[in-house]
Amino acid sequence: MKPAPLTAMRASLVSCHSCHLLCKAAPAAQGLSMSCPRCGAQLHSRKPNSIARTWALIIAAFIFYLPANVLPITTVISLGKVQSDTIMSGVIYFVKSGSWPIALVIFVASVFVPLLKLFLLTFLLISVQRKSQWRPKDRTRLYRITEAVGRWSMVDIYVVTILVALVKLGSLATIEAGPGAIFFAGVVIITMFAAMSFDPRLIWDAQEPNDERRKQS
């Protein structure tokens, strides 16, 4: 077996989250907070309470996901007719009117990506809690995807904003934002926070040979 690779934690070093400066971990200072001598950020060897925080945010996002997709995100009032649209009905509208690429953009950004993020983070959390040894490099890659892709889900919120700004012609045609938009924005923001609170280094901590012993001491 290869010798265990040396991590900052085993060398009693802490890498600053904000400026990546390596600092010596104060030995007896558990409970006391340290701050980075260079940038002043709080120093943590791992993100604090990463697993519990990420779980809490994921569960909140799952709950928000339902009303985000069921409630209308826009209401079009045109010549007395009122038509409410959910995210999915917007996608279906684009498919029917032949705008395939746009339908695909909306579907991927608003339906697929938020769900993908939630399931990926759930999978990563469970794998970390079970101290899985399975393909740590690929799991880190999955985490990178979750982090990079999250912001693009905001597209639908911006589409609603622009529609609302442009189409306000009184009784002729008016578009109003619906309650689904609030929940949807909630899903996007909460999952972004969830991805930020997850610490990918936990994936690699399970590879440490003396993982159990160190945890107890």
Add this chain to the structure above:
Amino acid sequence: MKSLIACHECDLLHQSQPLPPGGTARCIRCGAVLYRRKQNSLDRVLALTVAGLILFIVANAFPFLTFRLEAQIQETNLITGVIELYRQGMWIIAGVVLLTTVVLPFLELTGTLFVLVPLKMRWRPWKLALFFRTVRSFRPWGMMEVFMIGILVAAVKLVKMANIIPGIALYAFMILIFILAASAAALDPHIVWQTLDKRS
């Protein structure tokens, strides 16, 4: 210890080594980017940020899109949607859109300027490190490029219903997105941190 760097994604320790121009150092275990060598990072970021700030003002001050349905003309600015959402009682959404497309990008541009100009001039103002750390933390929340996709989708949605006329602000906005991306790519935070380091 100065020459050591820990991977921010898997915590593995590395010896940092000088890179050839344009080179990238990656973690040997997980493949995360550790650092890059960027030439004239400060100068390039400064130039791009000044350009970005000018474009930002143009993008916010001039008409963005004009919507024409027969005789009715609806002219909008970047901010119009936010105001309209607020009027409809959707102040949460209005706040989110205002923060992610106007306030945070603006703070990031001006904040970058506030940090880089003193660095360039070799001043050491008070709390500059704290300031840079705060500006960096805004990064994930500025979503102008996502807004751009939103404009495209909305335009396709409305194009059958009425005439959509792009305004000057829209062009400024499109250039601004590329400027912001170029600026983000040119910025070498390690150089900034090393220069900011009071202890050296």
